Amino acid sequence: MPNFKTLDDLTVKGKRVLVRADLNVPMKDGKVTDASRIERQAPTIRELSDKGARVIVLSHFDRPKGKVVPQMSLKPIAPALAKELGKPVTFASDCVGDVAKDAVAKLKDGDIVLLENTRFHKGEEDNDPDFTKQVAGLGDIFVNDAFSAAHRAHATTTGLAYLLPSAAGRSMQAELEHLDKALGNPQRPVMAVVGGAKVSTKLDLLQNLISKVDYLVIGGAMANTFFVAEGRQVGKSLAERDMVDTALAIVHKATETGCVLILPTDVIAAKEFKPHAEHRTVEIGHVHADEMILDVGPKSIAEFENRLKATQTVVWNGPFGAFETPPFDKATVAAAKAVAAETKAGNLISVAGGGDTVAALNHAGVSADFTYISTAGGAFLEWLEGKTLPGVEALAHSKG
Secondary structure, eight states: OOOOOBGGGOOOTTOEEEEEOOOOOOEETTEESOOHHHHHHHHHHHHHHHTTOEEEEEOOOSOOTTSOOGGGOSTTHHHHHHHHHTSOOEEESOSSHHHHHHHHHTOOTTOEEEEOOGGGSHHHHTTOHHHHHHHHTTOSEEEEOOGGGTTSOOTTTTGGGGTSOEEEOHHHHHHHHHHIIIIISOOSSEEEEEOSSOTGGGHHHHHHHHTTOSEEEEOSTHHHHHHHHTTOOOTTOOOOGGGHHHHHHHHHHHHHHTOEEEOOSEEEEESSOSTTOOEEEEETTOOOTTOEEEEEOHHHHHHHHHHHTTOSEEEEESOSSOTTSTTTTHHHHHHHHHHHHHHHTTSOEEEEESHHHHHHHHHHTOGGGSSEEEOOTHHHHHHHTTOOOHHHHHHHTOOO
């Protein structure tokens, strides 16, 4: 786990603290429709303000590609952030230049200002040294609380840490500590659950996990590619036939490393993919030519639950079946509830992440019972793939 400072290591009273947050939240008609990211970022901003820092919040919003796009302004986020913090938040219509300097100069101890979308400047995504220096000139200390943007080597996610004394915010700290518990330094045995549609998009992930976990459970349509590799019939199911050799190589690597690869033994097959379609439970290899596999069967879930009892850490990315379309959500819901129950009983550390995964766990109603759920998307996946995240790496090489 990289060495990094946290808010506990900083003296911030009277200091100008640049906080890189991720306020890239869903909006409709100028209103925030899901404030969960704001809720995750609020504790760091509030704590710094309470300690007398002059807090300068930086964030990107959407993809304006270095141009000013009015509908991608962070201005509507300021009231939503203020509401969550229970404190006033002023807004500055630029993140560099005189507008930003004037807004920062007006701050008193404990005040908070939100600067305009950093991606309105091309220098942000280019990690341009001149742009980074301009932003750094607004602050004395840099706090990065945007783990979800840590896989981007941008000016405000990475560059600032090399120019200012830096630390991880509380959300970034929690993410890194939980990921370390999940894969860096876990309690064993460790089980990874990987679902989703395609082996091709999860290839790096599977290759990395095989060498780190004791059990690798493969669900979702990607399991079909493994079935094809074994010479089993999958009917008209989604399968990547050009990835068969890759699937076989993964099976071989698992055998070599002693990782137990667990594929479904029974599945739910249907002729149509629509809500409440007629369906049947079949053993693998007995899927008809006009059927498709849309979920994992009850025997496979019973085996999963059994294996779970001998597991101490679970890392989960991706659903077991087409969970958005009932009744093909049964396996995902049952598996999620089993993990949640073991976690609640104190028998398991469970860490999950990725867009579909978060939606699936919310659908199962168990999000609150997992040890930790990452909302970071791409950064979470790259971490699972064993890649170095520039934003995290930068904190380890902080200026101060």
